[in-house]
Amino acid sequence: MSLAVVVIGGLLPLPARGGSSVPSWVSATKPVLLASDVHLGAVRSGRERAFLAWLEHAAGAASWIILNGDLFDFWFEYRWGTTRGHEDVLDVLKRVVASGVPVTLMGGNHDWWGGRYLREEIGLEFLQDPVVRPIAGRKTLLAHGDGLGKGDYRYLVLRAVLRGGLTRAAFGLLPPALGDGIARGVSRTERKWDEWGERQQARVRALEAWATERIGEDPELGLVVLGHTHHPQVTEVAKDQWYVNSGDWVLHRSYVTLEEGREPRLSEWDGPA
Numbered sequence: 001m002s003l004a005v006v007v008i009g010g011l012l013p014l015p016a017r018g019g020s021s022v023p024s025w026v027s028a029t030k031p032v033l034l035a036s037d038v039h040l041g042a043v044r045s046g047r048e049r050a051f052l053a054w055l056e057h058a059a060g061a062a063s064w065i066i067l068n069g070d071l072f073d074f075w076f077e078y079r080w081g082t083t084r085g086h087e088d089v090l091d092v093l094k095r096v097v098a099s100g101v102p103v104t105l106m107g108g109n110h111d112w113w114g115g116r117y118l119r120e121e122i123g124l125e126f127l128q129d130p131v132v133r134p135i136a137g138r139k140t141l142l143a144h145g146d147g148l149g150k151g152d153y154r155y156l157v158l159r160a161v162l163r164g165g166l167t168r169a170a171f172g173l174l175p176p177a178l179g180d181g182i183a184r185g186v187s188r189t190e191r192k193w194d195e196w197g198e199r200q201q202a203r204v205r206a207l208e209a210w211a212t213e214r215i216g217e218d219p220e221l222g223l224v225v226l227g228h229t230h231h232p233q234v235t236e237v238a239k240d241q242w243y244v245n246s247g248d249w250v251l252h253r254s255y256v257t258l259e260e261g262r263e264p265r266l267s268e269w270d271g272p273a
């Protein structure tokens with residue numbers, strides 16, 4: 001590499017490679033907006049429209065949009081195609097990315113099986129594991145939340161099977177309509193979510209305890225962001241060290257605003273649907 005390239009590479013923002021990773025020049029002037037657990041495909045069309053309206057809003061207001069898992073009630077990339085439907089949201093996401101606002105999608109327990117299509121066709125940064133990153137000036141631990149914290153042991157076994165290469169390859173050979181149908185039978189999101197149910201409350205407590213532990217071990221960690229509980233929450237665990245849960249779009253329309261030098265904020269989308 002010539003000296004000129006090294007110098008320029010060090011001084012100038014380099015474009016993202018492959019159109020899917022978050023560029024290094026993400027603007028610090030606009031906030032980062034974050035939402036999770038939209039469960040598209042399992043919620044009524046009014047909720048879906050509200051979320052799309054929020055996405056359009058976010059595209060204008062944010063420097064970076066993070067969708068922290070379970071955007072889709074089910075997403076799989078089969079050998080012969082992807083999960084069917086979702087054209088509207090995929091169109092909007094593709095347009096948002098093309099307009100220069102990076103979008104990161106963390107795979108949740110419902111949509112962990114994304115891959116080439118989401119990355120290359122839509123242009124998302126698609127993550128499948130928790131990450132530690134600077135977000136809006138804070139060292140941040142970002143994870144969907146499934147499998148974290150105490151008490152989910154049965155799920156951990158199931159998850160290992162569902163995420164195993166063999167299971168994934170076998171499922172991937174199904175015709176998309178059949179695979180989607182099987183997954184829909186297993187998911188049952190709308191019937192399942194009762195914010196004040198016993199299991200739900202246990203999950204809220206387990207993830208808060210997990211986030212509190214992470215913050216306890218690392219004084220530099222300014223923020224732990226999770227989803228999965230469907231319970232919106234902002235807790236200052238220690239001085240300027242925050243646990244934030246973005247809630248959901250099944251029971252709420254909640255999202256998080258992260259801005260340099262300011263406290264993380266939770267809001268409820270009340271814009272057009």
Ligand SMILES: [Mn+2]
Nearest residue numbers: 070108109228
């Ligand atoms: Mn989840």
